[in-house]
Amino acid sequence: MNVGVRKARERQLPVDMTPMIDIVFQLLIFFLTTAQLAQFSRAEMDLPTEAGEQVEDAAEAGLIVNVMADGSIVIASETLDLADFEVMATELVIEAGDAAVALRPLVRADRNAPTAALNRVLLALQRAGVPAVRIATAPGS
Amino acid sequence: MRLAPRHREGNRRVVLSMSSMIDVTFLLLAYFLLTTIVSQREDQLSPNLAIDRSSAGTSEQDLEPQIVEVALRDGEVVWSIGARSFSTRDDLLAALRDLPKGPGLFVRVLDGPTVAAAAAAIQCGRDAGFKEVTYVPVDD
Missing domain, CATH: 3.30.420 (Nucleotidyltransferase; domain 5)
Incomplete structure (x- = not known):
């Protein structure tokens, strides 16, 4: 009889999976929420079809300005007039302080939008003291 | 004093219930597949707005x-x-x-x-x- 060996083989090491599953669900909820927030700040539009630049560091945009095909300015699903946008841009620069030189707001402009609208947005950012912007493109061709 | 042979310890089997983890993994996989297809990739151009005068005089x-x-x-x-x-x-x-x-x-x-x-x-x-x-x- 080989009773000792059989008993050793039937031994089970109890591993509690509950904490791991909890963490996995927490991660799932986090990614779902952040994906929804990212879509919230980016309006649906046809971006200019350009290859763009090979940026070494994709820093966070901070401010995402959407310029729609009709020329309206949309930030976080809210339509702003130019005066409000200028106030927002000025506050952004004041809040940034010394780091304002590194500000690179992301401007998402519809490819069919008039350049007059883009000029107004960039002029407001320039007057506020923003040194450079990033213009979003859709790589396609 | 060690009485049990060494090879018996090697025969111990650890049984884990993997079904929950596999369920969650498939859920995550399905989610990321769907969101990757839906979201459009974006690139960017970075023009300046102000004149860089830092190297003036060159x-x-x-x-x-x-x-x-x-x-x-x-x-x-x-x-x-x-x-x-x-x-x-x-x-x-x-x-x-x-x-x-x-x-x-x-x-x-x-x-x-x-x-x-x-x-x-x-x-x-x-x-x-x-x-x-x-x-x-x-x-x-």
């Missing part, structure tokens, strides 16, 4: 920057460098490649064309090798 700064003007003439987009006008972006790119790169490139977009024409001018500047491309917003 020989490069003695030269005037090249200026590309984007306008609409007879319903067609026209890119101009000085007196030369181009109706296709390939012609614009070829002309920009021949210009000195040191002083940088200014893109001045008049009211009239679409954003696509302005983005094309910036892209051509980058493709031609200009490190400094500055967007000059025209005040209407």
Whole structure:
């Protein structure tokens, strides 16, 4: 009889999976929420079809300005007039302080939008003291 | 004193219930597959808005920057460098490649064309090798 060996083989090491599953669900909820927030700040539009630049560091945009095909300015699903946008841009620069030189707001402009609208947005950012912007493109061709 | 043979310890089996973890893994996989297909990839162009005067006094700064003007003439987009006008972006790119790169490139977009024409001018500047491309917003 080989009773000792059989008993050793039937031994089970109890591993509690509950904490791991909890963490996995927490991660799932986090990614779902952040994906929804990212879509919230980016309006649906046809971006200019350009290859763009090979940026070494994709820093966070901070401010995402959407310029729609009709020329309206949309930030976080809210339509702003130019005066409000200028106030927002000025506050952004004041809040940034010394780091304002590194500000690179992301401007998402519809490819069919008039350049007059883009000029107004960039002029407001320039007057506020923003040194450079990033213009979003859709790589396609 | 060790009585049990060494090989018996090696025969111990650890039984784990993997079904929950596999369920969650498949859920995550399905979620990321769906969101990757739905979300559109974006790139970016990074034009300056202000003139960089940090290196003023160098020989490069003695030269005037090249200026590309984007306008609409007879319903067609026209890119101009000085007196030369181009109706296709390939012609614009070829002309920009021949210009000195040191002083940088200014893109001045008049009211009239679409954003696509302005983005094309910036892209051509980058493709031609200009490190400094500055967007000059025209005040209407």
